[in-house]
Amino acid sequence: MLKDKPGTGRKTAIYILPLILLLILSAGCSVTKVVPEGEALFWGYDVKVKGEKDSSKRSADLEAELSQTVRPEPNASILGLRPKLAIYNAFYTEKEKGIKHWIMTKFGEPPVLFSELDTGSVSQIMSSRLHNRGYFNNTVGSTTTIENKKATVNWTARVGEPYRIRKIEYTLNDSLPVQRDIEQTRDETLLKPGDPYDLATLTAERVRIDGVLKNEGYYFFSPELLIYSTDTTVGDRKVDVLLRIKKAATAKALQPYKMDDIFIFANYSLGDSLATNDTIDYKGYHYIPNENYVKAKHLLRGVFLEQDSLYTREEHLLTNKRLSAYSAYKFVTIDYEVDTVKNNALDAFIYLTPALKKSLRAEAQMVSKSNGFAGPGLNLAFRNKNAFKGSELLSLEFSGTFENYVGGRGTGEAPEGVEEAGNPNLTSFELSAKASLSIPRILSPFEIRNLRTEFAPQTRIGAGFSFLNRVGFFSMNSYSATYGYNYRPTQTVTIDVTPINLQYVRLSNVTPDFTKYLVDNPFLRRSFENQFIIGSIYQLTYSTQVYENRTNQFFDQVTLDLSGNSLNAFQSVTGFPPPTDDAPRTIAGSRFSQYILLDNDFRHYFNFGKESQLVTRLVTGAGFAYGNSNTLPYVKQFSVGGPNSIRAFRARSIGPGSYIDTTSTFSFFDQVGDIRLVGNIEYRFPIVGFFKGAVFVDAGNIWTFDKREQAVDDNRDGGEFDPKNFLNQLAVGTGFGLRVDVEFFVLRLDVGIPVRLPYPPVEKQNALKNFNGSFSGENSMVLNIAIGYPF
Template sequence: MKPIILYLSLILSLSSCIGYRFLPKGEKLLVKDPKIIGLSSNQEKEIVNFVTQRANKRLAALLPISHLANIYELGALRYDTTLYHEKMQSLNAKNNLEMIKTNNNRKIIRITKKVNKKIDKTNIQLTQGNYFMRLGEPLAVYDKEKHIESIDKIMRYLFSKGYFNATINLTEKIINKKIKISYETKLWNQFLIDSIKYDINDNSIKMLLEKNEEVSFLIKGMPYDEQKINKERARIYNVLSDNGYYKFDKKFITFDLDTTIAKRNGLWVTVKISSPAQQDHHNKYTVTAVNFYSSKNTGYKKKNKLIEQQEVVFDKNSDGFNKKILNRTISIKPNKLYSKSEMLLTQQRLNLLKTFKFININYDTIGQNNLIAQIFSSPMDKYQTSNEIGFLQDDFSQVLPGPFVNLGIKKRNAFGNFELAELNLNFSLLGISNIDSRNQAYSLFEYGGRLSFTFHHFLFPLSSNFTKKINSLNPRTRLSFYYNYEDRTKEYERNQIFTDFSYLWSQNKKKQFIFTPFGVNYTEIRQINPSFQTFLNTQDTLGNRSLSAAFKPSLTTLTSFEAILNQNNYGNLSTHSSLLRFLTESGGLYVNAFENLLPYSNFTLFQWLKFNVDFRAHMISKKGQIAFKINLGAAYAYGDAQALPYERRFYAGGSNSIRAWPVRRLGPGAYGEMSSMKHTFAEDEVTQINYQREQGGDFIIETSLEYRNKLTTSLNYAFFADIGNIWLLNGNQSIKDYEGDDGIFRFDSFYKELALGIGLGLRYDFSFMVLRLDGAIQVVDPAQPLGQRYVLNQLLSQNEVFRNKSNINIGIGLPF
């Protein structure tokens, strides 16, 4: 009861600071956003951006206080422009004095640069205010003119949607120094398109549009919408631009609206396409030649020649490039009608070769109806190096980020056929918990490298016709070689060598596909700590073969398919976006071949099937952002090993998973190792769970929901809830906890074993990265006895239990 009284006292004390004491005399404070009356919820969402003045933001529902306004006004109390003007004069005078004292040009440049930096900083303080003013927002002092301007914008918007007779009245409700306003809207009837007519003198254009009339954005009986009018104008322009009308312009397309002829609330739309001045028709243009120019020759030394008849004319600087591939990539062809789509497609395909900095396509007119396509390219440097130094946090890390160094070099057009050769080296010291202990920080030291070759076609005997058909999918073949050394303190050292052969293709940025018909991984165990080996032996006797087999020499083959569907560039936080990733893989398909090749080897040969679906969405509303994730996966091990490779198992818990549980420590199922401490209360008993050992599984259900919003310009906050768990599918494992739970997935009880955690997060946006701090507590703990798994009430009353059932996560980047 006492915390509640303190909380209410804090609310009452802070609510008096909402900003009235900063309010100028005679002014009113806008305490709520304008209320829009008479519109549906969807219409309100459409017009909310037209409101020029809003009330000051509040700290969600935690406190009735306009935190940003108070920050701004507290900064304004100490803000004096006179001081900054004097500082500017002082800096200029000091700069002039230093210039007089020295004749050294280098020193002059250094002093000027230093002083200019200070002047720029002072100028920002003059124009935008001090740090606290920039961090906050000005007090929302009611300005009637701004709301009249908002109403005018909304009226224009409603008119564009067919509400030609709509009216909006501004009403004010004043209570002392506060004011609330509303926009009372009357829409009346929306005008509908009653008839669509075409006024086109050019018969060729008229026939062309009639063929495409079924895909028109204007339909008889639909409500008038200016946005649809603009889309129809763009559609007509695109149709004509793709059928030879090179000089056609959107200005020739007009729409006449008539409300007097049709019935009440009806509208006649006349689509009119006018002809150029002093002409009765528009000319069609044919491409007679295609020329390709390169600004410099950075291609392969061996000269490439076209064996087939040359469709594209290349300059001498293009000799180092494979002209057959260029000819196939360029979709603009001679003796074809001009097409804007083909021009854009050519630009896109040439850019996907990852060889040119930019592609510029121009057309020269020859005579009345002919064009010459001029393609100008600027190749990138043949060699490119990169380096990156910073701090990295592993996906399953639970401690502070560790340092890393990445070095890379690229060679473009490596063998004269637009191949891309890449070599990357990496070194890192990561903070990650040990497999059987959470007490060892910075325990993972890694170094390794990757050599890859990307070919801009499928390395497979395909017919030339089929190759042309799939060229629009940007087909590529990638051959990669990896080496990785891993040293986990007090556990093990191992080497891994991996190679794969993959086909990649994409229809556009929204859809990407990767098919790997063959991959092979060799793992060599260099050293195992005796105590860790004892731990592995114990796990082996319990049936936990995946963990024990992961630290034996192994040879693994892999076949996989991955599809990624990305809507609106997921990760862009300014729009609605989503990402769907589907992965299916099979390991050990070629295991018999290796057994025959290496009959006396002691390699562990894994065989498994796995699938994984990961969906993520980001939605924006006027009250904040909603982010959602669901991750489903299953893996089945078969063959002699009867185990999954360590990296192919599923794990739950940690900064990018179920955040109320330590990294990789949740599950499987209701399984939980009891700690030596047990706390008994008057009615309930909460078991302290030992989270020292990693827990892997064969099946995962994981979902997260986040509400995100801004505290200040750079600091954001989030409320989140995470639900999920992992389970075992292999019934041969004999692990059981203090209650006899074995972690096996069962359809009739799995929903009782879902873990639930909630929390609050802070995210600071440095523009180049986001630093994240998430605090989470357990609400439902499946490791507790059935009937006692709701633990939130005990967490809030007992500190020792709270420490065991809460978790702090530090991360780089958003969790999803």
């Protein structure tokens, strides 16, 4: 008789238990439990389009479109199960109060009865949809099957060859300017001879023409003023389309308008008198009431309406979006009225409602960092949305955290005299202050023309200081200053340029234990040296996530980080001796870093079904130190593991390469590298209400740049990047997650399960083979608790 190995039953239970609970919930109660006698549950439906003689080959698209007309829809299902209906049945009660009623109504869904479905009306709607797509002769019928109080409906639509457009004519009178302007849009028409007749295309053509006219001054024109006549008697399933303007169109709608007076109410609130007393006339604009809130010269950079210019919707939308981006304002409204003197001119009224100017926020939180420290924190933030009367956003932030080291368990014994990880005395506290100023315009030494984009360019200025005390090891002071620009030329592209990026890191109060560790690890010692980072950062982001209804969405962010090049070149030109490892070039007595770092974060979102999404991500990066440096600064080196990386491994617990740390306390310090490669695949799906689920696979590692560096002073064996062997050093993990998504807040719990370990020996790299099924010990699961989605 075969017997399971010890522990096998426990591991099996871990996998099987959630499935059993789901099956009990979904199938243990009859789905027809609360269906009345004589009724049936609307269980499902199918729609088929039969068009053997249809050369357009649109059956699949038509079936999808017709399926959307079925109302009501059956109860929501996931993988053939109906969890919301099962919850409703399991907690069904006729009482209108109590926990059962709350669960039933909050998370459940009442059964959709077949009697609620009018198959005849749905068939008529389907037939009308087919008629609108050019199938003027079609038939739609349905059959219903009822078994075990479950009703299934099958609809069948039969179509032939669709009617196609033979020609398009404009029945216009050239005596009116609007007729000539419409005629000039013919080249961009959406109606093409030979295309199937499609009512949606005809409607879109009216909207297109209206959009063109709106940018030609026709403020009062609308798509409804255009009407089609169709002739289907020409034979051979052809149709002639004629377009004309309704006779009822008013003269006001058929003439273009120019802009006349433009009034700007810069401090408007509901109930204000619209009297124009105390008006400032500035560059042809009437600025009301004065400049005590936002100065006119700054605000007018967001106004693209000009006196005596032709009215255009493009200028209207551009003005509205640019002013809406100003932090000083909460609401922006633009109205137009026909000028009282000039019948062909419009007066514009721009109403700007101020936002709350100043705010103070205090926030207590639980901090969890990628280096394994966690603990309570306190943040204070002050914001002024109009600091200097130019809609500048001034932010002052102060924070303090007290943390214990709770992550990153070592694999060996700690060095003599060093505390074990997990010791309650291994603590850290950090104090920081940061000031930032965001200005909705470009500030530069030379004049730059006002950019005609929907999104106001930003100038960003920042300064900060932080003090980190890792009790028993070291203290670190960090100073920073930045000056940069943010520019978004289109909805999908963002350019972030930081020409001035200054950082200074100073290590102090180093204990003997940590000093000894740095002596034994020269690579890490150089990373912790007092040093300046003086350089620039350039970032380009492309994202189509603004188009929410797209099946495929892309995100790609490329970051180039440079440091020390200009300063090193200046010192070379001015006669400084060449830098060496023992005598590097310095500024104010401290070495400055010189490196180049390139990082890329690419993501693809495939959206299907209701709220279901398959997300893939590939993160690659490499940093190379040269000239005045032989290692990257510690704060610039890569690490992997943790809640936003490879979730089956604790933060900073992987790599570099096949290296494995033999200490328990300092493992999180030197598991960093110059090269990073991380890939993720995650399937996200709805469960019930605001509960979402996910299953994922993560893989990746970090490496040092070359063997030369490793051979000289890096004792992390196996850490160098080998193009022939790096795939064998990837750490792989899988797992599942639960997310509480309430739109403005996402709480994420991910359970990671290690699949493959990156370090030798080979026989122990298969983590699943020795998986212990718990959250402690070797080859254990990792629970990640975080805010927001991982990517």
